[in-house]
Amino acid sequence: MNRQAINGEARRLHYEIWHKRKLLFPMGEPSSIAMCSPDVAARVLDVQYEYRDNLGRFRAGQAFYEVAGILNRDRGIISVSTRFHQAAIRFTGAHEIGHFLLHPGEVFHRDRPVSNDHAEKRPPREQEADYFAACFLASEKLVTQEFEPRFGRGPLHLTDTVAYHLRKERMQELLRAPTGSLEFAAAVAGARVFAGKGFMSLAERFGVSIPAMAIRLQELGLVGD
Ligand SMILES: [Zn+2]
Incomplete structure:
Protein backbone atom coordinates (compact mmCIF):
# COMPACT_ATOMS: atom_id res chain seq x y z
CA MET A 1 0.00 0.00 0.00
CA ALA A 138 0.34 14.67 13.31
CA SER A 139 -1.39 15.71 10.09
CA GLU A 140 0.45 17.87 7.59
CA LYS A 141 -1.99 20.74 8.11
CA LEU A 142 -1.71 20.79 11.91
CA VAL A 143 2.05 20.25 12.01
CA THR A 144 2.58 23.09 9.54
CA GLN A 145 0.25 25.32 11.59
CA GLU A 146 2.28 24.64 14.73
CA PHE A 147 5.67 24.79 13.01
CA GLU A 148 5.40 28.26 11.50
CA PRO A 149 4.90 30.34 14.68
CA ARG A 150 7.89 28.54 16.24
CA PHE A 151 10.40 28.38 13.39
CA GLY A 152 8.97 30.41 10.50
CA ARG A 153 7.99 29.01 7.16
CA GLY A 154 9.67 25.69 6.36
CA PRO A 155 11.92 24.16 5.33
CA LEU A 156 14.24 25.16 8.13
CA HIS A 157 17.86 24.64 7.06
CA LEU A 158 20.77 23.92 9.35
CA THR A 159 22.91 27.06 9.26
CA ASP A 160 25.28 28.38 11.94
CA THR A 161 22.56 30.74 13.17
CA VAL A 162 19.90 28.01 13.35
CA ALA A 163 22.32 25.66 15.14
CA TYR A 164 23.10 28.43 17.64
CA HIS A 165 19.40 29.12 18.26
CA LEU A 166 18.83 25.42 18.94
CA ARG A 167 21.93 24.47 20.90
CA LYS A 168 23.80 27.65 21.88
CA GLU A 169 27.36 26.73 22.91
CA ARG A 170 26.81 23.12 21.86
CA MET A 171 25.93 24.13 18.30
CA GLN A 172 28.92 22.21 16.89
CA GLU A 173 27.28 18.92 17.87
CA LEU A 174 24.50 19.64 15.40
CA LEU A 175 26.79 20.94 12.68
CA ARG A 176 28.97 17.84 12.94
CA ALA A 177 26.07 15.36 12.76
CA PRO A 178 26.31 13.14 9.68
CA THR A 179 24.21 14.15 6.66
CA GLY A 180 20.94 12.26 6.58
CA SER A 181 20.94 11.64 10.35
CA LEU A 182 17.90 12.54 12.43
CA GLU A 183 19.91 14.78 14.76
CA PHE A 184 18.89 18.16 13.36
CA ALA A 185 15.25 17.14 12.91
CA ALA A 186 15.22 15.81 16.49
CA ALA A 187 16.66 19.08 17.81
CA VAL A 188 13.80 20.94 16.08
CA ALA A 189 11.17 18.40 17.24
CA GLY A 190 12.26 18.72 20.87
CA ALA A 191 13.12 22.44 20.96
CA ARG A 192 11.39 24.47 23.68
CA VAL A 193 13.05 27.71 22.70
CA PHE A 194 14.14 29.16 19.37
CA ALA A 195 15.50 32.61 18.59
CA GLY A 196 14.67 33.78 22.12
CA LYS A 197 11.04 32.58 22.00
CA GLY A 198 9.85 29.92 24.46
CA PHE A 199 7.11 27.40 23.60
CA MET A 200 5.91 23.83 24.05
CA SER A 201 8.00 21.54 21.83
CA LEU A 202 6.32 20.08 18.74
CA ALA A 203 6.81 16.56 20.14
CA GLU A 204 5.00 17.52 23.37
CA ARG A 205 2.31 19.46 21.50
CA PHE A 206 1.44 16.38 19.43
CA GLY A 207 2.00 13.89 22.27
CA VAL A 208 4.57 11.87 20.32
CA SER A 209 8.22 11.01 20.98
CA ILE A 210 10.99 13.28 19.73
CA PRO A 211 12.23 10.70 17.16
CA ALA A 212 8.67 10.18 15.86
CA MET A 213 8.19 13.96 15.47
CA ALA A 214 11.64 14.27 13.87
CA ILE A 215 10.74 11.67 11.22
CA ARG A 216 7.45 13.46 10.61
CA LEU A 217 9.21 16.82 10.11
CA GLN A 218 11.49 15.18 7.54
CA GLU A 219 8.58 13.47 5.77
CA LEU A 220 6.75 16.78 5.49
CA GLY A 221 9.85 18.58 4.22
CA LEU A 222 9.76 21.09 7.09
CA VAL A 223 13.41 20.52 7.95
CA GLY A 224 16.13 20.51 5.31
CA ASP A 225 19.84 19.77 5.55
ZN1 LIG B 1 1.90 -3.74 14.30
Whole structure:
Protein backbone atom coordinates (compact mmCIF):
# COMPACT_ATOMS: atom_id res chain seq x y z
CA MET A 1 0.00 0.00 0.00
CA ASN A 2 1.54 3.32 -0.98
CA ARG A 3 2.03 6.26 1.34
CA GLN A 4 -0.46 8.47 -0.41
CA ALA A 5 -3.23 5.90 0.10
CA ILE A 6 -2.29 5.49 3.77
CA ASN A 7 -2.34 9.25 4.29
CA GLY A 8 -5.73 9.27 2.55
CA GLU A 9 -7.08 6.77 5.11
CA ALA A 10 -5.82 8.95 7.98
CA ARG A 11 -7.42 12.02 6.41
CA ARG A 12 -10.70 10.21 5.95
CA LEU A 13 -10.66 9.33 9.64
CA HIS A 14 -9.94 12.97 10.58
CA TYR A 15 -12.88 14.00 8.46
CA GLU A 16 -15.19 11.48 10.15
CA ILE A 17 -14.13 12.67 13.60
CA TRP A 18 -14.63 16.29 12.58
CA HIS A 19 -18.01 15.49 11.06
CA LYS A 20 -19.19 13.72 14.24
CA ARG A 21 -17.55 16.11 16.70
CA LYS A 22 -20.82 17.35 18.22
CA LEU A 23 -21.78 13.78 19.07
CA LEU A 24 -18.30 12.74 20.19
CA PHE A 25 -17.70 15.77 22.43
CA PRO A 26 -21.05 16.85 23.86
CA MET A 27 -19.30 18.76 26.67
CA GLY A 28 -17.39 20.95 24.23
CA GLU A 29 -14.89 20.39 21.47
CA PRO A 30 -11.23 19.90 22.33
CA SER A 31 -8.44 21.27 20.12
CA SER A 32 -7.98 19.74 16.67
CA ILE A 33 -4.81 18.01 17.90
CA ALA A 34 -6.65 16.44 20.85
CA MET A 35 -9.37 15.23 18.48
CA CYS A 36 -6.75 13.20 16.59
CA SER A 37 -6.44 10.67 19.35
CA PRO A 38 -6.60 6.86 19.03
CA ASP A 39 -9.39 6.46 21.60
CA VAL A 40 -11.53 8.96 19.65
CA ALA A 41 -10.74 7.10 16.41
CA ALA A 42 -11.82 3.83 18.03
CA ARG A 43 -15.19 5.34 18.99
CA VAL A 44 -15.77 6.51 15.41
CA LEU A 45 -14.83 3.05 14.09
CA ASP A 46 -16.99 1.32 16.67
CA VAL A 47 -14.04 -0.53 18.20
CA GLN A 48 -13.62 -0.91 21.93
CA TYR A 49 -10.42 0.76 23.18
CA GLU A 50 -9.03 -0.34 26.50
CA TYR A 51 -5.98 0.39 28.62
CA ARG A 52 -4.41 -2.55 30.45
CA ASP A 53 -1.56 -2.55 32.94
CA ASN A 54 -0.17 -5.80 31.56
CA LEU A 55 -0.58 -7.45 28.16
CA GLY A 56 2.00 -10.17 28.72
CA ARG A 57 5.12 -10.90 26.71
CA PHE A 58 5.87 -12.59 23.42
CA ARG A 59 8.91 -14.21 21.94
CA ALA A 60 10.67 -13.10 18.77
CA GLY A 61 13.75 -15.16 18.01
CA GLN A 62 15.82 -15.41 21.18
CA ALA A 63 14.32 -12.37 22.88
CA PHE A 64 11.14 -11.74 24.85
CA TYR A 65 9.24 -8.51 24.40
CA GLU A 66 6.67 -6.78 26.52
CA VAL A 67 3.44 -6.50 24.50
CA ALA A 68 2.50 -2.84 23.93
CA GLY A 69 -0.70 -3.25 21.95
CA ILE A 70 -3.13 -5.89 20.67
CA LEU A 71 -5.72 -5.76 17.92
CA ASN A 72 -8.39 -8.41 18.36
CA ARG A 73 -10.58 -7.94 15.30
CA ASP A 74 -13.06 -10.72 16.04
CA ARG A 75 -13.89 -9.24 19.41
CA GLY A 76 -13.60 -5.67 18.14
CA ILE A 77 -11.09 -4.65 20.82
CA ILE A 78 -7.84 -2.71 20.76
CA SER A 79 -5.87 -3.10 24.00
CA VAL A 80 -2.99 -0.82 24.87
CA SER A 81 -0.51 -1.41 27.68
CA THR A 82 0.03 1.43 30.13
CA ARG A 83 3.55 0.20 30.98
CA PHE A 84 5.18 2.63 28.58
CA HIS A 85 5.60 6.40 28.27
CA GLN A 86 2.52 8.39 27.33
CA ALA A 87 3.91 9.14 23.85
CA ALA A 88 4.58 5.43 23.21
CA ILE A 89 1.08 4.47 24.40
CA ARG A 90 -0.50 7.03 22.07
CA PHE A 91 1.60 5.94 19.10
CA THR A 92 0.88 2.24 19.72
CA GLY A 93 -2.86 2.97 19.88
CA ALA A 94 -2.73 4.83 16.56
CA HIS A 95 -0.60 2.01 15.07
CA GLU A 96 -3.30 -0.55 16.01
CA ILE A 97 -5.96 1.69 14.46
CA GLY A 98 -3.76 1.62 11.36
CA HIS A 99 -3.78 -2.19 11.26
CA PHE A 100 -7.53 -2.16 11.79
CA LEU A 101 -8.12 0.08 8.76
CA LEU A 102 -5.34 -1.01 6.42
CA HIS A 103 -4.98 -4.75 7.06
CA PRO A 104 -8.31 -6.58 7.21
CA GLY A 105 -6.38 -9.88 7.25
CA GLU A 106 -4.86 -9.03 10.64
CA VAL A 107 -7.33 -10.78 12.93
CA PHE A 108 -5.21 -11.06 16.04
CA HIS A 109 -2.10 -8.91 16.10
CA ARG A 110 0.34 -8.17 18.91
CA ASP A 111 2.92 -5.40 18.88
CA ARG A 112 5.93 -4.53 20.91
CA PRO A 113 6.53 -0.82 21.53
CA VAL A 114 7.32 1.05 18.33
CA SER A 115 10.96 2.02 18.20
CA ASN A 116 12.52 4.30 15.65
CA ASP A 117 15.74 2.30 15.68
CA HIS A 118 16.01 0.13 12.59
CA ALA A 119 12.53 1.36 11.57
CA GLU A 120 13.36 0.62 7.93
CA LYS A 121 13.95 -3.05 8.78
CA ARG A 122 10.45 -3.56 10.14
CA PRO A 123 8.11 -5.69 7.99
CA PRO A 124 6.11 -3.70 5.39
CA ARG A 125 2.82 -3.94 7.31
CA GLU A 126 4.46 -2.59 10.45
CA GLN A 127 5.92 0.31 8.48
CA GLU A 128 2.48 0.98 6.99
CA ALA A 129 0.83 1.04 10.42
CA ASP A 130 3.61 3.34 11.70
CA TYR A 131 3.13 5.70 8.80
CA PHE A 132 -0.62 5.71 9.36
CA ALA A 133 -0.05 6.55 13.05
CA ALA A 134 2.20 9.48 12.10
CA CYS A 135 -0.32 10.82 9.56
CA PHE A 136 -3.19 10.42 12.00
CA LEU A 137 -1.54 11.90 15.11
CA ALA A 138 0.34 14.67 13.31
CA SER A 139 -1.39 15.71 10.09
CA GLU A 140 0.45 17.87 7.59
CA LYS A 141 -1.99 20.74 8.11
CA LEU A 142 -1.71 20.79 11.91
CA VAL A 143 2.05 20.25 12.01
CA THR A 144 2.58 23.09 9.54
CA GLN A 145 0.25 25.32 11.59
CA GLU A 146 2.28 24.64 14.73
CA PHE A 147 5.67 24.79 13.01
CA GLU A 148 5.40 28.26 11.50
CA PRO A 149 4.90 30.34 14.68
CA ARG A 150 7.89 28.54 16.24
CA PHE A 151 10.40 28.38 13.39
CA GLY A 152 8.97 30.41 10.50
CA ARG A 153 7.99 29.01 7.16
CA GLY A 154 9.67 25.69 6.36
CA PRO A 155 11.92 24.16 5.33
CA LEU A 156 14.24 25.16 8.13
CA HIS A 157 17.86 24.64 7.06
CA LEU A 158 20.77 23.92 9.35
CA THR A 159 22.91 27.06 9.26
CA ASP A 160 25.28 28.38 11.94
CA THR A 161 22.56 30.74 13.17
CA VAL A 162 19.90 28.01 13.35
CA ALA A 163 22.32 25.66 15.14
CA TYR A 164 23.10 28.43 17.64
CA HIS A 165 19.40 29.12 18.26
CA LEU A 166 18.83 25.42 18.94
CA ARG A 167 21.93 24.47 20.90
CA LYS A 168 23.80 27.65 21.88
CA GLU A 169 27.36 26.73 22.91
CA ARG A 170 26.81 23.12 21.86
CA MET A 171 25.93 24.13 18.30
CA GLN A 172 28.92 22.21 16.89
CA GLU A 173 27.28 18.92 17.87
CA LEU A 174 24.50 19.64 15.40
CA LEU A 175 26.79 20.94 12.68
CA ARG A 176 28.97 17.84 12.94
CA ALA A 177 26.07 15.36 12.76
CA PRO A 178 26.31 13.14 9.68
CA THR A 179 24.21 14.15 6.66
CA GLY A 180 20.94 12.26 6.58
CA SER A 181 20.94 11.64 10.35
CA LEU A 182 17.90 12.54 12.43
CA GLU A 183 19.91 14.78 14.76
CA PHE A 184 18.89 18.16 13.36
CA ALA A 185 15.25 17.14 12.91
CA ALA A 186 15.22 15.81 16.49
CA ALA A 187 16.66 19.08 17.81
CA VAL A 188 13.80 20.94 16.08
CA ALA A 189 11.17 18.40 17.24
CA GLY A 190 12.26 18.72 20.87
CA ALA A 191 13.12 22.44 20.96
CA ARG A 192 11.39 24.47 23.68
CA VAL A 193 13.05 27.71 22.70
CA PHE A 194 14.14 29.16 19.37
CA ALA A 195 15.50 32.61 18.59
CA GLY A 196 14.67 33.78 22.12
CA LYS A 197 11.04 32.58 22.00
CA GLY A 198 9.85 29.92 24.46
CA PHE A 199 7.11 27.40 23.60
CA MET A 200 5.91 23.83 24.05
CA SER A 201 8.00 21.54 21.83
CA LEU A 202 6.32 20.08 18.74
CA ALA A 203 6.81 16.56 20.14
CA GLU A 204 5.00 17.52 23.37
CA ARG A 205 2.31 19.46 21.50
CA PHE A 206 1.44 16.38 19.43
CA GLY A 207 2.00 13.89 22.27
CA VAL A 208 4.57 11.87 20.32
CA SER A 209 8.22 11.01 20.98
CA ILE A 210 10.99 13.28 19.73
CA PRO A 211 12.23 10.70 17.16
CA ALA A 212 8.67 10.18 15.86
CA MET A 213 8.19 13.96 15.47
CA ALA A 214 11.64 14.27 13.87
CA ILE A 215 10.74 11.67 11.22
CA ARG A 216 7.45 13.46 10.61
CA LEU A 217 9.21 16.82 10.11
CA GLN A 218 11.49 15.18 7.54
CA GLU A 219 8.58 13.47 5.77
CA LEU A 220 6.75 16.78 5.49
CA GLY A 221 9.85 18.58 4.22
CA LEU A 222 9.76 21.09 7.09
CA VAL A 223 13.41 20.52 7.95
CA GLY A 224 16.13 20.51 5.31
CA ASP A 225 19.84 19.77 5.55
ZN1 LIG B 1 1.90 -3.74 14.30
